[in-house]
Amino acid sequence: DAGVIQSPRHEVTEMGQEVTLRCKPISGHDYLFWYRQTMMRGLELLIYFNNNVPIDDSGMPEDRFSAKMPNASFSTLKIQPSEPRDSAVYFCASSFGQGSDEQFFGPGTRLTVL
Amino acid sequence: GENVEQHPSTLSVQEGDSAVIKCTYSDSASNYFPWYKQELGKRPQLIIDIRSNVGEKKDQRIAVTLNKTAKHFSLHITETQPEDSAVYFCAASGYSTLTFGKGTMLLVSP
Numbered sequence: 001d002a003g004v005i006q007s008p009r010h011e012v013t014e015m016g017q018e019v020t021l022r023c024k025p026i027s028g029h030d031y032l033f034w035y036r037q038t039m040m041r042g043l044e045l046l047i048y049f050n051n052n053v054p055i056d057d058s059g060m061p062e063d064r065f066s067a068k069m070p071n072a073s074f075s076t077l078k079i080q081p082s083e084p085r086d087s088a089v090y091f092c093a094s095s096f097g098q099g100s101d102e103q104f105f106g107p108g109t110r111l112t113v114l
Numbered sequence: 115g116e117n118v119e120q121h122p123s124t125l126s127v128q129e130g131d132s133a134v135i136k137c138t139y140s141d142s143a144s145n146y147f148p149w150y151k152q153e154l155g156k157r158p159q160l161i162i163d164i165r166s167n168v169g170e171k172k173d174q175r176i177a178v179t180l181n182k183t184a185k186h187f188s189l190h191i192t193e194t195q196p197e198d199s200a201v202y203f204c205a206a207s208g209y210s211t212l213t214f215g216k217g218t219m220l221l222v223s224p
Contacts, residue, residue, distance in 0.1 A: 033211065042203075042214060042215070042216040042217055043158070043203065043214040043217075045211055045212070045213075048211055056210075056211070091157065091158070098209065098210065098211065099146055099207035099208055099209050099210050099211060099212070100145065100146035100165065100207060102148065102160050102163070103160075103212060105157040105158050105159070106157060107156075107157050108157055
């Protein structure tokens, strides 16, 4: 397995534009997590899915953020409209189980909003 | 919810020295405590984990200890090498998701 795949690896956009980040989890993993990493706030869980169903989105900072998982092999995180404070590295991770199973992280998407 | 505190935020050691990173957690129901290593520009990767029925676990130069009574756990790296330089994150989880500490930047000087 190639591991968790994310695209794009880097995204530079202007304030107000829509941004879509993509993730392909490891095959057979039932859980998918979206994290945001910044120097100030560290690794923050934004939302997670179980069997394609969103379970907890309490970490999503605002209504500008939305996430979907239309099938077991694909998820998107969308920011509309984007703002400079959204600049961060966004990681997708997947695991076989929930709390006590290893989470495998993707390479991340470095987002810069000008 | 769970709250994880990690110290120190930065740790500088000489090659060959030992390094210790400490974490405390708030939820007594937490029973899984992984440690992740993140090299510059890379993704976090699991290096060792411990579950609440175990007090200590070792893997070569790395060891983790857990004190459930005090609600703290620690990462110990012996005989540090320059390639150990990275950011280390502790995390805690019960039935729910992982909560991460803020990270410790470990710098190992040759």
